[in-house]
Amino acid sequence: MTITNPLPVSDVPVSPAATVPRQLLRIATAGSVDDGKSTLIGRLLHDTDSLPLDHLDAVTDEEGVADLAALSDGLRAEREQGITIDVAYRFFSTPSRSYVLADTPGHERYTRNMFTGASNANVAILLVDARAGVLRQTRRHARIATLVGVDRLVATVNKMDLIDFDESRFRDVERELAELGARLGTEILVIPIAAKLGDNVVEPSTTMPWYTGPTLLDHLESIDLVAPAPVATELRLPVQWVSRPTDGERRRYTGRLSAGTVRIGDSIVALPSGSRSVVTALDTLDDARDVAVAPLSVSVELADDIDVARGDVLVSGEPDAHLPTLAREFDATVCWLAEAPLGVGDRLALKHTTTTVRATVQRIHSRLDPETLDEHPGSENLSLNDIARVTLRTSAVIVADDYADNRDSGAFILLDEHTNDTVAAGIIEGSRAVLDRSDTPSWVPSSITPEERVRRTGQHGATIWLTGHPSSHKAAVAVALEDALTASGRTAYIVGGDNVRGVLDIDAAAGTRAATVQLARLARLFADAGVVAIVPISSADGEDLAAARVEIAAAGIPVTDHRVDADDTAAPAEVAAAVLRGLEQ
Template sequence: MTVTDVRPGADASPDSGGVAPRQLLRIATAGSVDDGKSTLIGRLLHDTDSLPLDHLESVTDEDGVADLAALSDGLRAEREQGITIDVAYRFFSTPTRSYVLADTPGHERYTRNMFTGASNANVAILLVDARAGVLRQTRRHARIATLVGVDRLVATVNKMDIVDYDEARFRAVEAELVALGARLGTEILVIPIAAKPGDNVVHRSAAMPWYDGPTLLDHLEGIDLAAPAPVATELRLPVQWVSRPTVGERRRYTGRLSAGTLQVGDPVVALPSGSRSVVTALDTLDENRDVAVAPLSVSVELADDIDVARGDVLVSGREGAHLPVLAREIDATVCWLGEQPVAVGDRVALKHTTTTVRATVHRIHSRLDPETLDETAGPSALSLNDIARVTLRTSAVVVSDDYVDNRDAGAFILVDEHTNDTVAAGIVEGARDIADRGESVAWTPSALPADDRAARTGQRGAVLLVVNPDGVAAPAAGIEDALTARGRNAYALDGAALRSALDLSPDARSAAIHLARVARLLADAGVVAVLALDAADPAVLAAVHQEIDAAGVERHDVADADAAVRALGLA
């Protein structure tokens, strides 16, 4: 029999023998530490007869009692501490379906591994200790599961044997879980179980006659998985490797299809360059396959020697094709996984599909409160395990799709450039095309002197100095957004962030003058520099004015976005 991956975009067609494919269900566990995730997995493996005998014997004591949790805790440190550290993948099957189960850590320190386990899952099993109820980490893991696109949540209220199978206690925890699901915008099926003795996991429990719903395995067996029909116009092929197999042959472009289909004769476009060609050869290591369907890995030959490199993306060249965004600015939700906090202005490496570019944290819009699941607006920084909405600016074009449309092309990680540690995982919720910034400008070259830089860039530079009467710097990013929305190439300079990044003198006057020089250079290059200072001392402001005005740069003192728009004649 053929085991078929039925994730969105996967090939769910019957095999060549005409036998219906055996579905593969990917599961991730979620919840707080000590809720019994490893024990539940051990019970599933044991009761479905999916354990090799030698493996079972290795975790069975002298009295013949098996330590079910040890079946998935494979690291020595995990067995010693009694907690899960890394993601443990286990496989089991029934007569009708195959399963891949990711046992993800419950400890807050290893939240990053929850992202790993849930990123490819079809279903998340949310475990809750019947005694403790819904905890902080339970909410965080549930939010991560929905964040990465897991739209099927089943909650198991575990350790019912310890509370004497009390229905009242189960109903109280069930109410908490239903409320959590409503808060996340999804339905959660709640099942009472006792993983250690096996109640309601694979076999129905006689100890809980008041429960008439499905067992956990019954529910998993009944989940209907149907991959969307593959569509050629949705093609996404991130190029991972460029090679020339034999002398005299054209180059081959190799990668894994993340969406759509591909076959010989298909027109394709290489992004971000926009070069066009036609597929002349296709290798999938399967002689009987004429059409490649995501998520297959393929090697492609094109009719023309166009410039295609690692990190480029081949998309459909058909009329009406769904094209990605050539983005330089990305709105995303991220989970910060780094030990060191991150603030606006910090730089990281953004790894997206097969390319890596430098990125700057341009704005932090809001942070999720794991207790209430409310959004807190305008945090100054993100710490370990924080989930937040941010805007990132990239140093090069990123060929991007929204995560809801394409899990592969809409996901990324952030990497510390100094330590090479993964410091965040994120999903794209919106991206702005490079054509959206600076093409529709208010100034025309013919209206300016021929030797002026503005005549070549199509925009006149300026400095907008933002200080309110109370001496508190107004948010420069909001002013920048208002100007870029009107076609101006603007850049926000936050005084506090720049002082830290440039290691400027703590003396307010000296630091302000250096910042004014940075703004002046940007304006000279044709950019509208929005400079927010965190001091309103008259002497400091006078020094800043003198520094900017002496260079002959256009300057406006503004208090907010409306004033900035009026000052530049864009109202």
């Protein structure tokens, strides 16, 4: 084709749609059973021409009437029971915007699925039956929506056709919803609809002239979506996978950006270790992109071979960076989703971003009353669907943000360690930072000098490491050594095994650097007090022992290593005597 007399580039008309990116609005529906959520979704799909013809034909009866609810109830059990069980995602669009709509269950038993549907939503639609008004489950779902950060709520008072479009009844329900919004600290727009007939869903109603507000779709179209500022100082990249693409290349660290931006040349810090480096390569599967913005999935290469593993988080290394908290204890609001109750002291697995750690319930502060939305303090345990404020303590450091700052790094789920079932979902509302320790930490000085302590007790402190094969033989050597030392008049203690496991959340058998260094710090305190600390560990490589030795040698405390092999035939008492002779030398 030949184009004659083309317009100058500056004169070519540009469509607004070509310059403005098409926005995606995520919606979650909520409400009680039989409020008409599935019918409303079917009406939106039908009236926006978002249904394939074969799908529409499959739910249309012989008289040409479509069963709108069946358009979103995809599970066989849902169609048989007439209720929504799982979260059903449906997609529709208008000329100006695309939508993802999560149809969440209304039945109290499936409250946990409300968390799933609302966790990524921009707006929540609360359905209320005009005849029943605001119910207990309506309040619970509204609280969950605000809990997970959905700050836009719109309530549709459905089935107005069943009350003859009575305005006075609508105003009564509207007042109930206004009171609910006031308790939650948010405004709720209320729209009267008849989803089955289509009134005020996509097209304005001709049977409710007393209502002059927007239709539901008009309101959804008018919502402004403002993306978080793409700022490098807000970077959060939880590492999901570490790989080496080809021989000779450095390792790549892959994950989905939950906040901020990253580009080649950016300074980064790997948490919780605190190691620093610079981004030297960036892969977003788009060769034309030189900067990655949340929520893209990316793969980065660093200038240094620092220790980064799954569960670590890459953050900005700039001086003005907004950093998360390295925490082992935090306050949270959780929704308990299991039949068995939750009590103080219970242990669960906590999955947070890309890491999983053990967590212990330290305290249950208060429980929410779903009827009144009041908080009742001093609960001993939580029952199914209870929403409560709790304090959790983890066995390892997590890289945490408050949920109000970051919906990804501020959220978590709790798992039953035996069944792997999800038993709770929660958000972090305040975390306490662990002590900041360097490789050679500054210990709190004692008022008694080491020389004075030796003069008073007549004993030098020391540490004895029993390393090697994870056998019971080594444990027997530790017991024999403790017995021999105490029999000679010296104070000794086994720092490891059941003496510390559980009490301090240090698993000596884990053989990890974290466990080894934690035991080293604990043994150093014993030795500083003049005790001979016996530290049996199942396995530790030379690097771990070197790191642990730094902890102890910094205080000038003697360290003795003894390896106990699996094929060692000497009696534990003989091995203990040999270790003791080495200590005396």
